[in-house]
Amino acid sequence: MKTYNIEIKPITQDNIRACAKLEVSEDQKQFVARNLATIAWAYVDPQFTPYAICDGDTVVGVAAVEYVPDNEDYDRHWVPRFMIGEQFQGNGYGKQAMLKIIEMIINQHPNCSRVRLSVVSENQGAIDFYKRIGFVETDEKLEDELVMDYFIKSGVNL
Numbered sequence: 001m002k003t004y005n006i007e008i009k010p011i012t013q014d015n016i017r018a019c020a021k022l023e024v025s026e027d028q029k030q031f032v033a034r035n036l037a038t039i040a041w042a043y044v045d046p047q048f049t050p051y052a053i054c055d056g057d058t059v060v061g062v063a064a065v066e067y068v069p070d071n072e073d074y075d076r077h078w079v080p081r082f083m084i085g086e087q088f089q090g091n092g093y094g095k096q097a098m099l100k101i102i103e104m105i106i107n108q109h110p111n112c113s114r115v116r117l118s119v120v121s122e123n124q125g126a127i128d129f130y131k132r133i134g135f136v137e138t139d140e141k142l143e144d145e146l147v148m149d150y151f152i153k154s155g156v157n158l
Contacts, residue, residue: 004055006096008063008104011039015052018059022085031123035062038081048080053097060088063101067109077105079117098133102150113152118145 011019019039024032038050039062047068053061064081079101084094102115117135119126121144127137130148140147 002092004093004096006093006100007054007056008097008100009052009054011050011052011062015054015059019050019052019062022059022062022083024083025086025089028086028123028125031120031126032083033081035083038062038064050081051101053084053093053100055088055093060085060093061097063097065101065105067105073111074114075116077109077112077115079105079115082117094129095133098130102152106152115150115152116147117150118142118147121146 009015016039019035022035023029042048042050042064045066048064048066050062050064052059053063061084062081063079063083066078066080068076068078079098082094082098082101084097105115106112117130119130121127127146127148131137133150135148135150138147138149
């Protein structure tokens with residue numbers, strides 16, 4: 001797998017148009033929120049932070065992280081949105097980007113023991129993708145979506 005220069009950057013005036021233009025394939029649209037909805041959500045929820053996933057100066061995806069300090073320790077760190085643009089899928093961007101996001105969360109919150117996300121249970125492609133990264137299925141549901149956890153091994157760098 002090719003190694004990219006993946007950076008997780010704040011969404012700014014300089015990259016918002018590129019973020020807004022990115023879309024997933026037609027068969028994935030039912031499973032993924034539009035990027036403008038992800039960006040807008042941050043306007044009303046200070047715990048929700050969207051990011052541009054970049055390879056150098058090229059925006060290849062959009063993600064959001066959510067830190068919920070009032071939740072139990074195991075339930076504070078979420079990746080509620082994650083997408084790689086259709087034209088960039090299948091090249092290894094997704095795995096490298098998700099690992100960078102997890103690394104960013106760990107750097108911001110060194111005591112983090114797990115990162116969580118939810119996925120539409122019919123989206124088998126995404127479930128398989130997250131499992132290949134190291135996420136495991138839980139018995140939990142969140143708004144009818146399957147919750148998956150990535151356990152942080154203490155003292156291990158990604």
